Amino acid sequence: MANRSLQSAKTAKNDEFYTRFDDVQRELNYYKEQFKNKVVYCNCDDPAESAFAEFFKLNFDHFGLKKLVCTRYSKSDLFRQLDPVKKYGYRLEITGRNSLQKIDLKGDGDFRSPECIELLKESDIVCTNPPFSLFREYIAQLMRHNKKFLIIGPINAITYKEIFPYIKDNKMWGGYVNPKEFINPQNKIEKLGNVQWWTNLDVKKRHEELPLYEKFVPEKYPKYINYDAISVDKTAEIPSDYFDAMGVPISFLDKYNPDQFEILGISLELARPMSELAPKGTYMQGGARFYIANGDGTFERKFDRIVIKRKGKNEDSSQNHKG
Numbered sequence: 001m002a003n004r005s006l007q008s009a010k011t012a013k014n015d016e017f018y019t020r021f022d023d024v025q026r027e028l029n030y031y032k033e034q035f036k037n038k039v040v041y042c043n044c045d046d047p048a049e050s051a052f053a054e055f056f057k058l059n060f061d062h063f064g065l066k067k068l069v070c071t072r073y074s075k076s077d078l079f080r081q082l083d084p085v086k087k088y089g090y091r092l093e094i095t096g097r098n099s100l101q102k103i104d105l106k107g108d109g110d111f112r113s114p115e116c117i118e119l120l121k122e123s124d125i126v127c128t129n130p131p132f133s134l135f136r137e138y139i140a141q142l143m144r145h146n147k148k149f150l151i152i153g154p155i156n157a158i159t160y161k162e163i164f165p166y167i168k169d170n171k172m173w174g175g176y177v178n179p180k181e182f183i184n185p186q187n188k189i190e191k192l193g194n195v196q197w198w199t200n201l202d203v204k205k206r207h208e209e210l211p212l213y214e215k216f217v218p219e220k221y222p223k224y225i226n227y228d229a230i231s232v233d234k235t236a237e238i239p240s241d242y243f244d245a246m247g248v249p250i251s252f253l254d255k256y257n258p259d260q261f262e263i264l265g266i267s268l269e270l271a272r273p274m275s276e277l278a279p280k281g282t283y284m285q286g287g288a289r290f291y292i293a294n295g296d297g298t299f300e301r302k303f304d305r306i307v308i309k310r311k312g313k314n315e316d317s318s319q320n321h322k323g
């Protein structure tokens with residue numbers, strides 16, 4: 001029990017890192033048109049401290065916002081340091097340059113609380129950096145309420161079984177610029193290399209066609225042993241003349257255009273267990289991964305792979321590549 005509360009305290013502590021104004025500005029500037037006349041809700045944001053609150057306050061007219069709502073979570077470490085007595089959260093509502101209201105919340109400002117869900121329902125776009133420890137729950141709530149969002153989250157959310165289906169079904173995708181530095185509760189800059197923007201707002205690069213230069217040659221693109229797809233180790237090496245399943249690195253998502261490719265799945269879900277296919281000792285164990293044969297009875301394990309297929313060719317090209 002003691003261990004469990006220690007663990008949850010540690011997880012909550014890991015949630016306390018704050019976004020830099022420059023990072024909010026750099027990303028948000030790509031979406032100005034999509035925010036016009038919208039109600040924006042920052043639901044993990046102390047209005048007095050958050051760079052999201054500051055950005056939207058400053059750019060309220062420039063972005064043509066209809067309304068801005070920010071709610072402060074009263075249980076955050078930072079909040080406790082600033083205001084150890086007050087138990088409740090509060091919200092800030094702005095409807096124009098001179099119309100600013102600070103209203104106490106009934107509860108602690110948890111994004112899952114009924115009053116925050118009411119605010120969510122009234123909003124058009126949710127924009128924040130939420131607690132990573134609750135990322136799955138956070139996304140599930142946005143999806144349940146069918147909300148537009150632009151939020152910061154972990155890059156490896158791609159591999160979460162609750163999140164990947166949304167990526168596969170084109171319900172969320174990456175933004176433009178990965179933030180790399182955050183502010184910790186001691187007001188010091190901390191580098192984090194595993195963070196990106198996640199959104200379902202339109203992003204221009206998803207409409208850009210990825211140029212393909214390589215030709216398919218079976219020797220260069222071996223098939224996996226434990227899944228029926230060819231192995232493509234670099235996005236730049238996707239062959240232009242192959243229309244069946246291909247495994248590509250996860251970084252492919254940055255170049256993914258849903259009109260050009262379809263996502264079939266991820267190795268974590270698709271890979272057949274190697275224990276069913278090869279004797280122990282011939283391959284490195286660990287996780288559900290794809291393997292290719294080395295030609296000497298051993299197998300090379302690949303990193304996580306996304307399985308994709310080109311769109312736009314009707315005939316069954318597998319006939320051309322059998323063997």
Ligand SMILES: C[S@@+](CC[C@H](N)C(=O)[O-])C[C@H]1O[C@@H](n2cnc3c(N)ncnc32)[C@H](O)[C@@H]1O
Pocket residue numbers: 015016017018019043044045046050051052073075076077109110111112128129130131132134
């Ligand atoms: C990664 S920090 C980012 C804070 C702020 N959005 C920013 O970008 O600087 C996530 C914040 O969410 C708060 N938080 C944790 N659990 C929460 C919850 N259940 N509801 C709302 N906020 C929560 C944390 O206290 C923390 O301040």
